[in-house]
Amino acid sequence: MLPMLFAFPVLGLAIMLQTAIVSRINLLAGGADLMLLILTAWALQERVTTAWHWAALAGFLTASISGLPWFVPVIGYLLVVAGARLLQRRIWQAPLLAMFAVTFAGTLAMHVLSLIVLRLSGVPLPLEDSFTLITLPSVLLNLILAVPVHTLIRDLAEWLHPVSVEV
Amino acid sequence: MRPSFPRSLQTTIILLVAIGLVALALGGYFGILSDWFGRSVVSAQTWISSRYVAVVDFLAVPRDVASLRQRNAELEAEVAQLQRQVIELQQQVTETEMLSALLDFARANPEYTYKGAAVIGRDPSPFLRYIIINQGSNAGIRRGMPVVTHQGLVGRVDAVISEAARIQLITDPASAINVRLKNSETEAILVGSITGDLSLDMISQDVTVEIGDVVLTSGLGGNYPPNIVVGQVVSVRKRAYELFQQAAIQPVVDFSRLEIVLVITNFRPVDIAPLITTPVP
Numbered sequence: 312m313l314p315m316l317f318a319f320p321v322l323g324l325a326i327m328l329q330t331a332i333v334s335r336i337n338l339l340a341g342g343a344d345l346m347l348l349i350l351t352a353w354a355l356q357e358r359v360t361t362a363w364h365w366a367a368l369a370g371f372l373t374a375s376i377s378g379l380p381w382f383v384p385v386i387g388y389l390l391v392v393a394g395a396r397l398l399q400r401r402i403w404q405a406p407l408l409a410m411f412a413v414t415f416a417g418t419l420a421m422h423v424l425s426l427i428v429l430r431l432s433g434v435p436l437p438l439e440d441s442f443t444l445i446t447l448p449s450v451l452l453n454l455i456l457a458v459p460v461h462t463l464i465r466d467l468a469e470w471l472h473p474v475s476v477e478v
Numbered sequence: 479m480r481p482s483f484p485r486s487l488q489t490t491i492i493l494l495v496a497i498g499l500v501a502l503a504l505g506g507y508f509g510i511l512s513d514w515f516g517r518s519v520v521s522a523q524t525w526i527s528s529r530y531v532a533v534v535d536f537l538a539v540p541r542d543v544a545s546l547r548q549r550n551a552e553l554e555a556e557v558a559q560l561q562r563q564v565i566e567l568q569q570q571v572t573e574t575e576m577l578s579a580l581l582d583f584a585r586a587n588p589e590y591t592y593k594g595a596a597v598i599g600r601d602p603s604p605f606l607r608y609i610i611i612n613q614g615s616n617a618g619i620r621r622g623m624p625v626v627t628h629q630g631l632v633g634r635v636d637a638v639i640s641e642a643a644r645i646q647l648i649t650d651p652a653s654a655i656n657v658r659l660k661n662s663e664t665e666a667i668l669v670g671s672i673t674g675d676l677s678l679d680m681i682s683q684d685v686t687v688e689i690g691d692v693v694l695t696s697g698l699g700g701n702y703p704p705n706i707v708v709g710q711v712v713s714v715r716k717r718a719y720e721l722f723q724q725a726a727i728q729p730v731v732d733f734s735r736l737e738i739v740l741v742i743t744n745f746r747p748v749d750i751a752p753l754i755t756t757p758v759p
Contacts, residue, residue, distance in 0.1 A: 327599075331598065376644070377606065379606065425605050426605065429606075429651075434651050
């Protein structure tokens with residue numbers, strides 16, 4: 312229950328930081344996605360059981376602010392968590408490697424989903440420019456931020472899910 | 479027993495000796511002796527004085543260091559406070575200049591009523607170019623209202639909640655605005671892009687577009703009021719085999735540094751959708 316309650320302040324703060332600061336820091340036309348990084352890091356923690364709840368909340372929070380159709384961030388973040396949980400079971404010995412892999416794949420998935428939906432809704436987005444000017448720089452920024460976010464979220468997860476020691 | 483010399487004679491002899499010594503001294507006969515005596519006295523005086531000062535310093539310095547440290551800390555705190563004040567004042571000056579410019583714009587365009595708002599965020603998606611402002615429906619802001627700065631057109635209100643609103647910038651890839659070129663008096667469509675660059679499309683081939691032409695809103699379509707400055711033509715692309723020529727536009731507004739905007743609250747966009755006939759299958 313406590314980890315779920317913690318989602319509100321953590322993700323609320325994250326969306327504020329995202330819109331106020333992170334979205335202003337651009338590389339070409341791309342930008343980092345703090346929500347995606349937090350969700351990825353959270354879902355990769357072994358003892359965390361509320362990753363899906365966090366993903367849904369993050370999706371709705373982002374949808375309430377962004378001009379994207381509401382289902383894009385919701386589905387996108389759920390996909391990211393699905394990928395992270397899948398990978399967490401396979402390469403749990405190398406959490407940073409998993410973090411990088413999910414960040415890379417998750418950013419691509421989010422962008423492909425956004426691109427498809429926006430193009431279907433009539434926004435003229437050239438594919439090549441979108442990839443080179445938005446997606447690739449966004450992937451790079453996300454990978455740069457992945458390590459500090461993973462460290463912070465790991466500490467949070469360890470604090471919320473302490474290891475029980477049997478004496 | 480009587481003294482061998484009378485008292486007066488003793489006094490006289492002493493006086494004579496004294497006068498003689500003084501006379502010898504004034505005459506320079508005691509120079510070596512007086513120099514030695516003077517050096518000795520001065521040396522002794524210097525030694526005593528220096529020892530006294532050393533003792534006083536030894537007793538007084540620790541108190542001074544403590545008080546100096548305290549004073550230094552006070553001054554450092556004062557400097558930090560003054561630096562904070564300077565930064566705050568600089569921010570206030572910048573804000574005042576910006577507000578003054580906005581006020582000038584509002585005075586120069588009295589036909590509209592404005593609501594000032596601060597930019598508090600940007601859209602999380604890099605595919606979209608939206609900003610978020612800190613005024614919403616409680617301040618009378620409604621969907622579709624145009625947003626400007628003292629420099630020119632910024633965009634229009636896309637979504638509103640009670641205390642905030644989302645603005646679609648004119649640089650958004652989905653934005654298309656009817657504009658006119660001031661010098662050539664021709665109309666075109668201004669479109670945004672994913673890079674934030676603006677371009678003019680649908681310019682007739684027989685129109686001469688000059689670099690530096692000013693681009694204004696035309697008011698066609700009813701989405702924006704007319705004659706708001708948008709930017710200037712920086713390059714023209716004219717190809718004989720294309721139906722229309724295109725032009726790249728330099729916006730007058732610096733979208734990367736938007737801080738305060740004005741929402742034109744007495745302009746309501748016209749919904750012309752019912753007037754557009756759809757073909758019956």
